[in-house]
Amino acid sequence: MEQIVRSICRHLFQGICVALIVATLGFVAVNLTRGDTALDVAIARYSEDLTDAAVVEQIRREEGLDRPLAMQYFQWVARVITFDLGRSLVSREQVTGLLAHHFYYTFLLAATATTVSILIALPWGILCGVYPGGIVDTVSSMICSALVSVPQFVIGLLLILSLSIKLHWLPVAGFFSPAHLVIPAITLGIGLAAVSSRVIATSLADVRGALFYRFGAMKGLSPFKVLTAHGMRNAAIPVITYIGVQAAHLLDGVVVVETLFAWPGIGKLLLDSVLARDIPVIQGACLLIGLLYVTVNITVDMICFALDPCRRNYQTTS
Amino acid sequence: MPQKLSDDQLEMANVKQYERLQRTIGLLLVSLIILFVVTGPWITPDPYQQNLSQVFAEPGTHYLLGADHLGRSVAARMAEGGRNTIYYSLLCVVGSVLAGVFLGLTAAWYGDLTDTLIMRLVDITMAFPGIILALLIAGVTGGGPMAVIIALMFTGWPEYCRITRAIAMSTISRPYVESGILAGFSSIFILRKYIFAEVLPQITVLATLGFGRTVLNISALGFLGIGLAPPEPEWGAMIAESLPYLRESPNLVLIPAATLSLTVFSFFLIANPLSRKPRK
Numbered sequence: 170m171e172q173i174v175r176s177i178c179r180h181l182f183q184g185i186c187v188a189l190i191v192a193t194l195g196f197v198a199v200n201l202t203r204g205d206t207a208l209d210v211a212i213a214r215y216s217e218d219l220t221d222a223a224v225v226e227q228i229r230r231e232e233g234l235d236r237p238l239a240m241q242y243f244q245w246v247a248r249v250i251t252f253d254l255g256r257s258l259v260s261r262e263q264v265t266g267l268l269a270h271h272f273y274y275t276f277l278l279a280a281t282a283t284t285v286s287i288l289i290a291l292p293w294g295i296l297c298g299v300y301p302g303g304i305v306d307t308v309s310s311m312i313c314s315a316l317v318s319v320p321q322f323v324i325g326l327l328l329i330l331s332l333s334i335k336l337h338w339l340p341v342a343g344f345f346s347p348a349h350l351v352i353p354a355i356t357l358g359i360g361l362a363a364v365s366s367r368v369i370a371t372s373l374a375d376v377r378g379a380l381f382y383r384f385g386a387m388k389g390l391s392p393f394k395v396l397t398a399h400g401m402r403n404a405a406i407p408v409i410t411y412i413g414v415q416a417a418h419l420l421d422g423v424v425v426v427e428t429l430f431a432w433p434g435i436g437k438l439l440l441d442s443v444l445a446r447d448i449p450v451i452q453g454a455c456l457l458i459g460l461l462y463v464t465v466n467i468t469v470d471m472i473c474f475a476l477d478p479c480r481r482n483y484q485t486t487s
Numbered sequence: 488m489p490q491k492l493s494d495d496q497l498e499m500a501n502v503k504q505y506e507r508l509q510r511t512i513g514l515l516l517v518s519l520i521i522l523f524v525v526t527g528p529w530i531t532p533d534p535y536q537q538n539l540s541q542v543f544a545e546p547g548t549h550y551l552l553g554a555d556h557l558g559r560s561v562a563a564r565m566a567e568g569g570r571n572t573i574y575y576s577l578l579c580v581v582g583s584v585l586a587g588v589f590l591g592l593t594a595a596w597y598g599d600l601t602d603t604l605i606m607r608l609v610d611i612t613m614a615f616p617g618i619i620l621a622l623l624i625a626g627v628t629g630g631g632p633m634a635v636i637i638a639l640m641f642t643g644w645p646e647y648c649r650i651t652r653a654i655a656m657s658t659i660s661r662p663y664v665e666s667g668i669l670a671g672f673s674s675i676f677i678l679r680k681y682i683f684a685e686v687l688p689q690i691t692v693l694a695t696l697g698f699g700r701t702v703l704n705i706s707a708l709g710f711l712g713i714g715l716a717p718p719e720p721e722w723g724a725m726i727a728e729s730l731p732y733l734r735e736s737p738n739l740v741l742i743p744a745a746t747l748s749l750t751v752f753s754f755f756l757i758a759n760p761l762s763r764k765p766r767k
Contacts, residue, residue, distance in 0.1 A: 182607070183614035190611065194623060314759075318752035320703050322710050322726065323744040326733070334734055417616035424618055425707050440711055443622055455623045459615055 173474045180467045187459035191452050192249050196242050214259060249456070257442070257450050264453040267438065272457065275423055275434030278357065281350055282419065285358030286365060293362070294369025298404070299396070301374035309366070316363035321422050325356040325429045353430045357422050361415055365408065372407040376400050406476055413469040420458055506759060513756030520750050524573060527566025535559065555729060555739055565746060568720035572709075573750075575636055576701040582640040584694050587647025588686065592678055594648070595655035606652075609645040617642040617704060625713045635714045639704055643697060650693060651686050658685045692758050699754035706747055722747045 207229040211220040214228075256263055297306040316324075332339050332352060340349050376382055377400065385395040424436035431437070435454055442450035555561055594605040615623075621638035625631075658664060658681065667677045708714045709723030722743045729739035 179610060183610055186611040187614050191623070314755055315748075315752060318699065318703075318755050319748040320706055320710075320723070320744075320751075322707065322723075323748060326726070326730075326740055326744060330733065330737055330740075420616040421618040421707075424622065425711065428711055439619070439622060443625075444712065451623065455615075455619060458619050462616055463614060 173470060176470050177467055180463050180470070183466075184460055184463040187463060188249055188456060189246075191455045191459060192246050193242075196245055196448075245452075249452075257447055259442075259445050259447045259450075264449050267450065268435065268453050268457055271433060271435045271438045274432060275427070275436065277350065278353055278427070278432060278434055279419055279423060281354040282357035282361065282422075285354050286361035289358065289362035290366040290369060294366035295373060295396075297366065297370035298373025298377070301370070301377075306370065309370075313363040313367050316360060319360075321356060321360055321425050322429050324359055325352065325426060328352045328356055349430075349432075353426050353432055356429075357419065357426050360422065361419065364418075365411065365415065368408050368411045369404065373400060373404040376403045379403075402476065406473055409469060409472055409476065413466045416462055416465040420462060509756045509759060513753045516749065516753035517757065520569065520746070520753070521573070524566050524569040527563065527570065555725075561739065561742055564720040564725060565722075565743060568722045568725055568743070569746065569750075571632075571715060571719065571721050572702060572705055572723075572747075575632060575705055575714075576698055578636050579639040579643060579701045579705070580694055580698045582636070583643030583697070584647050584690060586640065587644040588651045588683075588690060590644070591648040591651025592655055592682065592686070595652045595659060595682075596674065596678060602652075605648070609648055612641065612645045615642070618707060621704065621708060622711075622713065625708065632715050635705065635708050639701060643701065646697070647690060647693060650689055654686050654689060655682050658682050695754055695758035699751045699758070702747070702751050702754070 207225050208220070211225050211228050215224060253265070257267060260267075293309060297303075297309050300306060329352060339351050340346075382395060382399050385399045386392065390398065420436075423434060424440060426432065427434045427436035428440050435457060438450065439454040439458070441447075442454065555564070590605050590608075594602040612620075617639070620642050621635065624638035624641065625634040664677060664681050667681055672680075705714065706721070706723030706726075709721040710727045712724070712727060715721045715724060725743045726740050726747075729736075729743075733740055
């Protein structure tokens with residue numbers, strides 16, 4: 170019990186630090202870097218031709234950019250704690266609303282990608298794990314090494330090139346119909362599937378070597394029955410633990426894939442605001458992604474705890 | 488006397504041979520790529536020279552690998568871009584390994600409060616997915632190669648730190664380290680001769696893996712438009728640049744994409760990440 174509490178406390182600590190770091194880093198960045206934020210905002214909002222000194226001054230006053238630094242900082246942190254993330258410097262929209270809107274699309278993409286990756290990885294991994302060292306295992310291990318070394322945007326490009334441009338089966342980019350979801354989801358899912366199929370394979374191979382598994386076969390259960398009754402649940406633990414690590418991969422991939430496919434999710438929002446130096450939105454998006462990551466890890470911890478009573482005695486290192 | 492090998496020993500020998508083959512292929516590929524990238528300036532034309540009569544030239548006609556939308560030699564830009572990508576990745580990896588090993592050794596040697604502080608720092612840094620933190624840092628500081636390098640170093644060091652600390656901790660409890668302390672050797676000497684020697688092999692493997700991953704991250708950031716400013720070439724940025732012409736001349740995208748994947752693949756072959764069990 171103590172292990173799980175400690176692990177959750179560690180993740181909660183991470184969550185608090187995420188909030189503080191994002192707030193501080195964004196704040197320091199906006200005030201220490203060269204360049205006048207008010208000027209940037211004015212240009213982004215009104216285009217370069219329509220920007221003059223008066224407009225810049227007005228924006229400076231409106232956005233509170235002329236107050237003392239310490240005051241601006243504490244105001245921001247206080248607002249973060251109350252979940253009021255302010256308004257976008259560019260579009261003047263509420264950051265919270267902006268995030269909620271884009272989050273829907275990211276969630277859709279990430280959920281579909283995860284489903285795709287499970288659909289690929291589960292049969293693939295089991296096939297490899299049942300005959301470890303066999304021909305299927307060796308070949309797919311090579312395929313997986315190749316797959317993890319191809320950048321996600323390259324996988325996406327190859328899919329666009331083959332499925333959209335050559336075969337005209339699917340639309341290239343955008344978000345208007347479910348068909349638009351297919352290529353981005355496969356792009357994200359394939360890299361995840363490559364890694365998790367290996368994790369499934371090794372963990373299943375481990376379980377199959379265990380005494381209780383061999384005893385199951387010895388007492389006369391059919392190979393299929395042993396696999397489902399003794400194999401799956403035990404093999405699932407490392408696989409689920411690995412989801413926490415994969416979440417990082419998924420969230421990184423989301424930025425790249427959303428940009429490539431013009432998918433209007435958090436990643437695209439983050440990149441656009443980075444390029445426009447829209448600090449409130451950058452902070453909001455990073456905060457959301459950081460907290461999401463921490464939440465996934467806490468959930469993974471709890472699932473593993475529920476699945477594996479031995480955890481209470483084991484040293485957990487995840 | 489010739490001894491009959493058991494099945495297990497034979498299998499081990501096979502696996503070893505297979506791994507050695509992988510490593511050789513990986514090293515060969517890496518040396519080829521490095522050779523191409525380093526000798527680039529002598530064997531290819533000027534990567535910035537625009538030749539508008541050669542826009543979208545097919546490979547093998549006027550230029551070896553064709554020309555891009557501004558009529559610049561793709562081969563030259565590949566060499567120049569590869570030099571940038573590899574050079575920046577090297578900086579990142581060396582930086583994060585140095586920081587990680589130093590902090591890991593410090594944490595293990597001093598223990599107690601120092602250890603707790605450093606490990607909390609690791610926790611904090613690991614609370615962000617890599618590219619997100621890089622975007623946050625690179626983005627708010629206005630981009631540029633320095634911002635990208637610092638950001639990737641910042642996300643890279645915790646892994647080396649954790650492994651170094653774990654290995655150092657198990658080494659410190661060995662009798663020979665204790666006898667070294669009793670013999671009155673200085674901490675620096677013990678850390679260097681006894682502990683670092685244990686850490687080094689593991690870190691080398693991890694750093695090779697990390698190098699592959701850093702190349703991926705740098706090109707992903709280049710693709711996103713953060714990092715080197717155009718016209719300075721970089722593999723990821725080259726792909727992004729040629730994206731609008733994907734339909735007409737897919738070569739422009741496929742050449743950097745293939746080279747990039749091959750580079751990462753050969754580093755993974757050397758370090759062989761998937762043959763090892765994933766950390767639980």
